Amino acid sequence: MKTEKSQKIIVISLFALLLVGLMLLGVRLSPALANDFYPDHSDLAETNEPHLINDMATQIAEQPDAEKESRDQEAASNTSTLDAAALLQSMVQDFENNTFSQSGWLHYAYYLESDVPNGVALPQNYYCDGWFLIDETGNVTQHVISYYDNAGNLNQREIYKDLTFINLTTNDKMETEGPYRLKLDLGLTRYMLEMQMEGSILTHEVSAADEKPVVKFSVIGNYDKPTVFGNTSQPVESIRMTTLFDQATGAISEIAYVYLLVDGTEELFYKVQTSTLEWGELPQEFVKLLEDGD
């Protein structure tokens, strides 16, 4: 009798445990249930988020001429900025496709300069010298990246192997789900195209940089309110992003990001100039680093 009672208690307890387990699993998986525990607080954080002004719409609205002429101008304006967007997208795509059409070690290096403090151990201006092992699918499976200051002193070095980024200087590690795709535009053109889609005006022209012909793309984004971004000295009213392609090779030679501040002055957030982009043999010291480093 006593044993039967104990068994009943155990069965009921196990059932209760299962019920609670399912309930808690439901809380994790179902946002509606989770909200009962943790109500949505997104409204608290996003109320001051800056938004871009649709300059294309403003420009069209301010056309003073007759309706027909206005419509023509609207069409011309849209076509112009859409053409620039299509061209930018296609030039980035071609550049990356051409670069990743072979596999092996790609040596890619650039110099970054900035007027804005970055708040980290990396110098404000630095050389980034990277070796990337590109596989036949165009993805990076290993890398060695070294950061140097203006005097040529090594500041930090990072390797990537076994799907893990490892900073050999700080011992910081970040795991990835799979090999990654190297962004030769360092992520900038996606932002430029997004801004154009939202109504910022994207332009392109052929000009010269260091006496070489370049295709220059530029977009200016105006925010609806001055906003402090990172360590800027003043609130930012507008931003200007630029990408330069070497007209002869189709390679990106320079990208830049400039803040236009409330007092009318400009502040360079960054300018990046590519110094090396070529296939080669990984230096022996780096081969050893990849074998030993973990």
Next chain:
Amino acid sequence: MLSILLITIAAITVTTVFASLGSWGYHAFAMNISGTSDGISGKMVNDPVVGAYWAANILTYVDNPPISLSLGWNWFSGTEKCGATAIQNVQGDPYYAYTQQRAATIFLTAQPCGTTRYGLSSGKHIVTAGGTNYYDTWTQTEVIP
């Protein structure tokens, strides 16, 4: 015995809720303070659809039931990593006042990064009840596309 087990499971499960880009991650770090209320900390990394910036957010509040207490954070920062290398760090202002909830945001313009970009929201939360300070220090990390 069983009830202790159940409470333990419930506490572990409710204490940490997994988050993703654009949604809050929460910790319940001060349980049953000033009666039955809980001090809860939240962090979020979000990436607006348009614009080359992302945001680190922090939140401290009291719930179950919601009451006002002295709360906030001792420090708060947004950090950007390119792979495993920190390329930018921005400090937010500390906050500590008598209220039921408080949130703050830091906007960071994305630095150039050819590998994988990570956004981190870090900070040390504080809630004070009955003369005792309860702290919670943690970091929310997300991949910024």
